[in-house]
Amino acid sequence: MDDCIFCKIIQGKIPSNIVYRDDEIVAFRDINPQTPTHLLIVPVKHITSLVDLTFKDAALMGNMITVANKLAKDEGIAESGYRLVINCGKQGGQLVAHLHMHVMGGRQLSGQLG
Amino acid sequence: MDDCIFCKIIQGKIPSNIVYRDDEIVAFRDINPQTPTHLLIVPVKHITSLVDLTFKDAALMGNMITVANKLAKDEGIAESGYRLVINCGKQGGQLVAHLHMHVMGGRQLSGQLG
Numbered sequence: 001m002d003d004c005i006f007c008k009i010i011q012g013k014i015p016s017n018i019v020y021r022d023d024e025i026v027a028f029r030d031i032n033p034q035t036p037t038h039l040l041i042v043p044v045k046h047i048t049s050l051v052d053l054t055f056k057d058a059a060l061m062g063n064m065i066t067v068a069n070k071l072a073k074d075e076g077i078a079e080s081g082y083r084l085v086i087n088c089g090k091q092g093g094q095l096v097a098h099l100h101m102h103v104m105g106g107r108q109l110s111g112q113l114g
Numbered sequence: 115m116d117d118c119i120f121c122k123i124i125q126g127k128i129p130s131n132i133v134y135r136d137d138e139i140v141a142f143r144d145i146n147p148q149t150p151t152h153l154l155i156v157p158v159k160h161i162t163s164l165v166d167l168t169f170k171d172a173a174l175m176g177n178m179i180t181v182a183n184k185l186a187k188d189e190g191i192a193e194s195g196y197r198l199v200i201n202c203g204k205q206g207g208q209l210v211a212h213l214h215m216h217v218m219g220g221r222q223l224s225g226q227l228g
Contacts, residue, residue, distance in 0.1 A: 034226065034227055034228065035228060050179070050182075050183055050186075050196075050198070051183065051186070051192050051193070053179070053180070053183060055180060057176075058173070058176030058177055058179065058180050059172070059173065059176050060176070061175065061176040061179040061180075062171075062172030062173050062174070062175040062176030062177075062179075063172055063176075065164070065167070065172065065175040065176075065200075066167070066169060066172050066175075068164075069164055069165065069167060072164075072165070072202075077205070078165050078203075079165070079203065080203060080204065080205045081201075081202055081203025081204045081205030081206035081207070081208065082164075082202050082203065082205070082206045083199060083200070083201050083202065083206045083207065083227070083228050084164070084198075084199070084200045084202075085197065085198070085199050085227050085228075086179075086197070086198040087195075087197050087223070088186075088195055088196050088197065088198075089192075089193065089194060089195025089196065090194065090195045090222075091191070091194045091195030091196070091219060091220075091221065091222050091223060092195035092196045092197045092219065092223055093195070093197065093222075093223045093224065093225050093227075094195065095225075102227055104227060104228055105205060105206065106205075107205065108204075108205050108207075109201070109205060109206055109207045109228035110207065110226070110228050111207050111209075112148065112224070112226075113148055113197070113199050113207075113216055113218060113228075114148065114149065114197050114199075114218055114223035114224050114227075
């Protein structure tokens with residue numbers, strides 16, 4: 001997707017602070033962090049949003065959560081606690097049209113989830 | 115887990131509004147909904163939290179997201195938008211010690227994720 005900012009980050013065309021990369025998943029720091037640790041985990045292939053997932057993508061989503069857990073440990077928030085969030089569509093608050101999972105922690109998070 | 119409220123819901127020992135069930139996943143309505151649609155998706159087997167997942171659980175987590183997408187369609191929020199949240203540990207805001215995924219929608223959600 002030529003006009004997708006996350007595809008450009010994945011391809012190295014836009015600078016970013018990448019913390020993890022494998023063949024199907026890339027993770028980088030959110031440029032406007034809401035919490036001391038605020039990472040975004042994205043699939044390398046352009047999937048616009050959750051509703052565009054097919055049954056075949058279940059393994060990919062499971063792997064994204066596995067990577068999130070690894071990164072939580074790397075960031076030192078695995079024991080203190082963290083939150084995974086995927087926003088989908090307008091009312092879900094999705095701001096970039098490339099599926100992404102937020103990994104947030106480093107302070108007490110609100111019980112209000114949206 | 116004898117003292118786990120979600121295990122009791124899964125086993126039918128506590129009444130709840132169950133909207134989905136298969137061999138490995140159960141979904142029911144949150145008893146204190148924050149949004150017009152607020153579902154909880156849980157694994158049937160007792161997993162305390164995200165940090166307790168093993169590599170073997172990746173498929174289960176992928177299936178939970180697949181079920182979340184199906185339920186979003188059933189609830190009529192797939193197109194308007196929705197949010198998936200998994201809280202882990204104290205600072206993550208996890209209130210019940212049985213891994214669960216929130217599915218939230220039905221109104222505009224806040225951009226503040228915690």
